[in-house]
Amino acid sequence: MNLHEYQARALLKAAGIPVPDGDVASTPGEVESLARRIDGTVVIKAQVHAGGRGKAGGVKLAETPAEAAEIASHILGMQIKGLTVQKVLVVPAEEIASESYMGLILDRDSQRPVFMVSPAGGIDIEEVAATSPEKILRLPVDPRFGLLPHQAMTLGFFLYTDVKQARAAADIMHRLYKVFTENGASLAEINPLITTPDGRVLALDAKMSIDDNELDRHPHLADLRDESAEDPSEVAARRAGLTFIKLDGNVGCVVNGAGLAMATMDLVKYYGGEPANFLDIGGSSNPDKVVNALKIITTDPSVRAILFNIFGGITRTDDVANGIKAALEQFPVKVPIVVRLTGTNEKEAVKILQGIGMTALSDMDEAVSKVVALVGEAA
Amino acid sequence: MSIFIGNHTRLVVQGITGRDGSFHTKQMIEYGTKVVAGVTPGKGGRTFDGKVPVFDTVAQSVAAAGANTAVIYVPPMGAAGAIFEAVDAGIKLVVCITEGVPVIEMTRVMPFVREHGARLIGPNCPGAITPGEAKVGIIPGSICAPGRIGLVSRSGTLTYEVVNLLTRAKIGQSTCVGIGGDPIIGTNFIDCLQAFQDDPDTDAIVMMGEIGGTDEQRAADFVRDHVTKPVVGFIAGQTAPPGRRMGHAGAIISGSSGTAAEKMAAFEAAGISVMKRPADVVPLLKARLK
Numbered sequence: 001m002n003l004h005e006y007q008a009r010a011l012l013k014a015a016g017i018p019v020p021d022g023d024v025a026s027t028p029g030e031v032e033s034l035a036r037r038i039d040g041t042v043v044i045k046a047q048v049h050a051g052g053r054g055k056a057g058g059v060k061l062a063e064t065p066a067e068a069a070e071i072a073s074h075i076l077g078m079q080i081k082g083l084t085v086q087k088v089l090v091v092p093a094e095e096i097a098s099e100s101y102m103g104l105i106l107d108r109d110s111q112r113p114v115f116m117v118s119p120a121g122g123i124d125i126e127e128v129a130a131t132s133p134e135k136i137l138r139l140p141v142d143p144r145f146g147l148l149p150h151q152a153m154t155l156g157f158f159l160y161t162d163v164k165q166a167r168a169a170a171d172i173m174h175r176l177y178k179v180f181t182e183n184g185a186s187l188a189e190i191n192p193l194i195t196t197p198d199g200r201v202l203a204l205d206a207k208m209s210i211d212d213n214e215l216d217r218h219p220h221l222a223d224l225r226d227e228s229a230e231d232p233s234e235v236a237a238r239r240a241g242l243t244f245i246k247l248d249g250n251v252g253c254v255v256n257g258a259g260l261a262m263a264t265m266d267l268v269k270y271y272g273g274e275p276a277n278f279l280d281i282g283g284s285s286n287p288d289k290v291v292n293a294l295k296i297i298t299t300d301p302s303v304r305a306i307l308f309n310i311f312g313g314i315t316r317t318d319d320v321a322n323g324i325k326a327a328l329e330q331f332p333v334k335v336p337i338v339v340r341l342t343g344t345n346e347k348e349a350v351k352i353l354q355g356i357g358m359t360a361l362s363d364m365d366e367a368v369s370k371v372v373a374l375v376g377e378a379a
Numbered sequence: 380m381s382i383f384i385g386n387h388t389r390l391v392v393q394g395i396t397g398r399d400g401s402f403h404t405k406q407m408i409e410y411g412t413k414v415v416a417g418v419t420p421g422k423g424g425r426t427f428d429g430k431v432p433v434f435d436t437v438a439q440s441v442a443a444a445g446a447n448t449a450v451i452y453v454p455p456m457g458a459a460g461a462i463f464e465a466v467d468a469g470i471k472l473v474v475c476i477t478e479g480v481p482v483i484e485m486t487r488v489m490p491f492v493r494e495h496g497a498r499l500i501g502p503n504c505p506g507a508i509t510p511g512e513a514k515v516g517i518i519p520g521s522i523c524a525p526g527r528i529g530l531v532s533r534s535g536t537l538t539y540e541v542v543n544l545l546t547r548a549k550i551g552q553s554t555c556v557g558i559g560g561d562p563i564i565g566t567n568f569i570d571c572l573q574a575f576q577d578d579p580d581t582d583a584i585v586m587m588g589e590i591g592g593t594d595e596q597r598a599a600d601f602v603r604d605h606v607t608k609p610v611v612g613f614i615a616g617q618t619a620p621p622g623r624r625m626g627h628a629g630a631i632i633s634g635s636s637g638t639a640a641e642k643m644a645a646f647e648a649a650g651i652s653v654m655k656r657p658a659d660v661v662p663l664l665k666a667r668l669k
Contacts, residue, residue: 106482108562108592111489143486184481186562213481217456245623258560259534259589262615266639267656269618278619311536311543313505313519343519343539364540365658 001210004047006089007224008188008208015179017172017190019203022091028069028076034090035068041093044071049229050081051124058085061093086228094202099192100159101125101136102169104176106186106211112140113180115147115173117155121192147177160195168201169193183221184214233277233296240292242281249274250375252297252306252335254290256281256315264309267364273372276303281315290323291330298333305336307371309364312343319345321352321360328356336374340367381509381554382529382574382581383472383500384448388513391416391437391446391470393453393461395427399476400452403517404431407450410520412513416440437468448472450506450515455479458502462488466497474515475501475565485563492565499565505535505557518542518555526551528664529575531568532587533560533594537615540657541587548661553581560589568598576606583609583668585660586651588642590616595642599649609667612646613654614639 003011006024013019021038024047025031035042046058053059058080062068068090078085099122107114118136120128128135137158141147152173156166172193180188189207196202215222227235237244243258247265251273255261258280265275277297281289297303310320320341327333340361341349350360361367390407394400395417405428408414416434417427423435434440437449449465451458451473458477465473473492480502492499500507506516511525522539524546532538538557545552553575558566568586575581584606588595595614602610617639646653652663 106486106562108594111563112486113483142490143483144490181483184483186482211482213455213479214483216479217481245620247618247620255536257534257536259532259537259587259615260540262589262617262619263537263540263613263657265619266615266617270656275618278623311539313536313539314517315536342543343522365656 001212001215001221001225002049003208003210003224004049004087004226005045005206006047006087008206009089009203011179011183011208012176012190012203012206015175017175017179017203018201019206020091020094022089024087024089025072026076026087028072031072031088031090032065032069035062035065038090038092042068043091043093044068044075045089045091046075046078046080046085047087047089048080048083048085049226050083053080056080083229094194094204095197096192097195097197099194101128101189101191102159102173102176102193103187103189103191104180104185107140110140113143113177115139115141115155117159119159121194125189125191141177143181147174159193162199165195165199165201172201172203183208184211184218185209186211233299237279237292237296240289240296242279242289242293242296244296245278246300247275247277248302249276250302250304251371252276252300252303253309254279254281254293254297254306255309256311256320260309260311264307264364264368267368268307268372271369271372273368273375276300281320287319287323287326290320291327294324294327294333295331298331298335303335304375305338305371306333307367308337308339308341309367310341310343312341312345315343316345317341317343317349318352321349324358325352325356338367338371338374340364381512382571382578383498383554383556384507384515385509385512387447388515389413389415389445389447390513390515391418391440391444391449391465393418393437393449393451393465395419395431395433395452396422397452401427403452404428406517406520407514410514412515416444416446437464437470441468441470446470448515449474451475451477453477455481459484459488462499463491466492466495471497473497473499473565474504474506475499476504476506476516477501478503480561482561482563485561489563489565498570500556501559501561501565503561504559504564505538507554507556509554510552516557518557522546523555524549524551526553527580527582528552528585529571529578529581529583530555530585530587531571531575532557533589534587534615537587537657541585541613541660544658544660545585545664550661550664553578562592568594569601572598572601572606572610576608581608583611583664585664586610586612588612588614590614590619590639590642591637593637596645599642599645599651602651603649609664610651611654611660611663611667612651613657613660614642614646
């Protein structure tokens with residue numbers, strides 16, 4: 001789960017990492033009074049889960065409180081990469097002497113938290129990695145010992161020649177490591193980490209992602225989820241315990257298991273169709289999940305046909321069949337449904353479907369090519 | 380022969396009295412797996428299903444029942460602790476089925492597993508099966524058949540799909556291993572490729588990968604340099620949008636890396652026959668085994 005900049009910033013600030021003064025606001029009036037409090041030039045930053053906010057016009061300077069309000073009225077409500085800006089962060093414009101990058105990730109290759117720092121900050125770090133990898137220092141941390149003092153200083157001296165600034169950076173890294181592990185983050189980035197003309201080291205921007213597996217034991221983080229930034233169907237799916245991602249096609253897919261769900265989408269494409277979604281009903285076979293899945297998929301007006309692809313292992317195929325039956329009794333489904341199921345309790349499932357006038361296929365390719373053909377006819 | 384599990388497996392089930400643990404223990408016993416013990420703290424001294432002794436700790440199950448392999452069906456917040464316990468008790472092969480284990484816990488588990496010379500499979504995996512000998516985990520035994528194809532996969536039901544296709548085409552399997560869909564896992568593709576390469580009873584290998592990370596690319600390099608047996612491969616997620624977590628925590632495309640196209644190209648370059656869809660597995664294997 002991605003945090004907004006203002007949320008990540010609050011976590012860093014609470015851990016004692018120096019961040020500029022300022023706060024989040026959701027109306028031009030609030031922005032104006034924040035600008036008045038800051039008393040100087042301010043930066044107004046759109047809070048959306050998208051990169052390239054600056055280029056999209058979502059980050060602007062304002063010299064007076066009145067100008068801040070005026071600019072905020074344009075930024076609030078604007079669309080950036082399809083997302084509506086609901087909040088802005090208002091901070092004092094800092095004078096910048098240098099910009100660096102500081103990041104901490106859970107690295108799948110080394111299987112450790114890995115620090116990455118670069119004196120080439122303020123730009124996309126993947127770009128730096130591609131064009132001048134010598135400007136990045138990577139340091140894996142042994143999670144049993146944490147970030148050791150000499151490691152932090154090594155990273156600090158890679159950024160700054162001045163020992164005071166290197167120490168300040170090292171101190172920020174110790175605190176960042178603590179925030180990272182205590183909140184179960186998978187990524188924490190300060191980009192840019194700046195120095196000011198008077199020598200201070202500050203975190204000017206903050207980005208954090210939380211490992212979804214941590215949300216159960218960190219409810220205060222789960223509460224930070226911004227559902228307004230998500231597709232409503234994805235919100236409904238998560239509440240129903242389904243993993244759902246909306247796509248642009250017209251073949252609705254209901255599958256058990258993430259790998260099979262991806263392979264099913266790929267096969268729809270292979271036969272010339274376009275998947276409307278990724279949907280994994282998971283391992284357990286609760287008929288309610290199937291009802292909810294159908295409810296969510298049928299609210300998408302672009303869906304022309306629905307494909308079930310169920311390989312029964314833990315999932316009992318008769319539970320899925322009962323779910324389809326229950327859904328059809330509860331609400332009308334106006335598009336054709338193609339069902340492929342095989343595995344646990346297949347015979348019972350076929351019988352249930354026959355009882356409501358449906359047939360079940362047992363071969364995945366046959367089912368996918370059939371559903372794609374049905375969409376072709378409907379078009 | 381086979382890899383990791385087989386007739387020599389003496390299994391202890393951690394979380395044997397739980398809902399998932401008890402259901403799958405019955406299935407594993409029915410398949411012929413030697414389930415020698417179960418562990419649920421506080422329920423030591425009982426018997427599971429009238430035949431399997433239950434202990435309070437894994438160490439007791441090793442001492443009293445000679446367990447040499449552990450399978451874990453405990454809830455996510457207890458799973459890392461269960462892995463530590465099994466490894467500490469001297470178990471050399473631990474299979475963790477549990478989904479939803481915090482990734483940072485795995486960064487602490489892995490050095491411990493390595494320093495004890497143990498192997499972990501998973502977490503968030505369906506386990507492994509050596510058809511006709513033993514199954515450890517949740518792969519349905521009915522779709523497998525004994526034979527000479529090794530299969531390694533990051534997914535669960537997609538594994539079943541392919542195993543089922545193989546069995547229906549009368550192509551049996553030496554061992555099938557589901558390595559799990561999480562970002563940090565105990566056993567990766569390369570570990571399984573090496574084991575299958577060294578296994579005299581495996582003739583060819585099927586590798587089922589997916590988007591996210593670079594494991595498949597490194598596995599492709601390994602195949603090119605160290606595997607002489609034919610390898611057939613698949614990548615799920617060719618149509619997945621970047622930046623989204625496709626169910627598996629590890630299945631996410633970041634930037635331009637981790638895409639299906641990149642992985643399939645790496646497979647091709649390493650001489651791996653690339654399946655465009657699951658059903659290609661049978662003709663491609665037959666062609667490579669001629």
